[in-house]
Amino acid sequence: MSILVDKNSKIVVQGFTGGEGTFHSEQMISYGTNIVGGVTPGKGGQLHLDKPVFNTVYEAVLKVKANTSIIFVPAGFAADAIMESADAGIKIIIAITEGIPVSDMTK
Template identity: 80%
Template sequence: MSVLVNKNSKIIVQGFTGSEGTFHATQMIEYGTNIVGGVTPGKGGQMHLDKPVFNSVAEAVRVAQANTSIIFVPPAFAADAIMEAAEAGIKVIITITEGIPINDMTKAYAYVKNQGAILIGPNCPGVITPEEAKVGIMPGFVFKKGNVGIVSKSGTLTYEASDQVVAQGLGISTAIG
């Protein structure tokens, strides 16, 4: 049983055309994750990694029916990106960016909570439902499908715990780092 993301999640990448967004979006697509496009203001209408680029999250929701976002934008802009996603109706927001000012995150967290969305992060490796969706930066090969859920505050320990579960002949339903 998956939580938060699965094969039917419609995922956008905020900061899609930047180096980090491009690198990790490529890996997520190769894993089989349903990336429906990305957001980079001022670059809407283009294609990137064979996916549409939108100027705003609202446009991505309207056109691609996005319901999940992963954020790879610089720290100074990340809180605004989080709030933009929540305002547009995104219900699962995964923020990889680290170094976001604490006052910005306090404001963003309250806003997301008020919108009824779920925020994972910031400074996290993401969420993976093995064989369905990898929304983050974790090494997908570590995770095998099964019935054990993992929630961790540490990216590296998420991978290690998952590896140990798999080594015991079990598997992971969803891992949240």
């Protein structure tokens, strides 16, 4: 098994300001994970957990050089979140969302 996320990873959290995103981000930060910011559309420009919030993943890539994304959004939005990360040039995308519709998984 490969280690894909390490101390050099610059992680952006999609769904950052929501309940799951906040909970897991707090845990990751306490373990030393290098979270460089988060994405929540419509909340860009704010700080959350002392990290910048962006409206898009692309903006996070430009401003904080994010290279890894972890996704904490509801199943109905997961496919779009994954595609947004890929379109922004993110190479490592972590999605733990349960219940993603099968039609979305085949995109």
